Amino acid sequence: MNDHTTAQSHTPLHPVYIVDDDAGVRHSLAALLLARGHQAQVFASGAEFLAQTDLTQPGCVLLDLRMEGMSGLQVFEAMRQRGSVLKTVFLSAHGELASAVAVVKQGAVDWLEKPCDEATLIAAVQRAACLSHEVAAEAQRRSLLLERWNALSPRQQEVARLVATGISSKEVARALAHRDPDRPIDPRTVDTHRSAIFLKLDIRSSHELGKLVEELGLTEGLAPRFS
Secondary structure, three states, rough: OOOOEEEEOOOOOOEEEEEEEOOOHHHHHHHHHHHHHEEEEEEEEEHHHHOOOOOOOOOOOEEOOOOOOOOOHHHHHHHHHOOOOOOEEEEOOOOOOOHHHHHOOOOOEEEEOOOOHHHHHHHHHHHHHHHHHHHHHHHHHEEEEHHHHHHHHHHHHHHHHHHOOOHHHHHHHHHHHOOOOOOOHHHHHHHHHHHHHHHHHOOOHHHHHHHHHHHHOOOOOOOOOOO
16 A cells, blocks of 8 residues: 555545554554545654644544654644644554653543554544544634634624623723723614624624633623723
């Protein structure tokens, strides 16, 4: 099997990336995964994997701990820094427990010693792929929320951040006037902004807006201050 060829059978279950500098291990794992209906793409080095893989798409990485060039731990850290939604199962013939505990705490799904039991490996792959799909779906949802937020005008964002605290339109108007006396706003205009904000963000209440603003990390300085 060529290292750059994707192995497929019928409808693939999940993409699995095998990163190992041992050709025999790469090809035997790919054959096993292919037989179970997964996609399998193999890489001889971590650098090759990072250069050729879309880290924003869900899937599982079977990552060897000790390789020439970048180690598995270095590849894992690079994936974390790039915000990858892929989930990792480490493979090692060395049984380094301390490293295993550390990477699992940092988000790796499992750590298996070579040669590992086939059923255990497949179960770990499926668990990692499912978790990756959940993470990708959450990232996509968050991206959509941020896109909707950015579609609001600067004034609507100002109003939205105050409405998110649960205060009335009159209180929002007072807070904005206190913040910028040269740009007073009527409570009825706040009501108009509120309706437009709810429509653009596809929400129905200030409570939902509060949750959205908190989730997007926009809560700093929300509480209105009056002299």
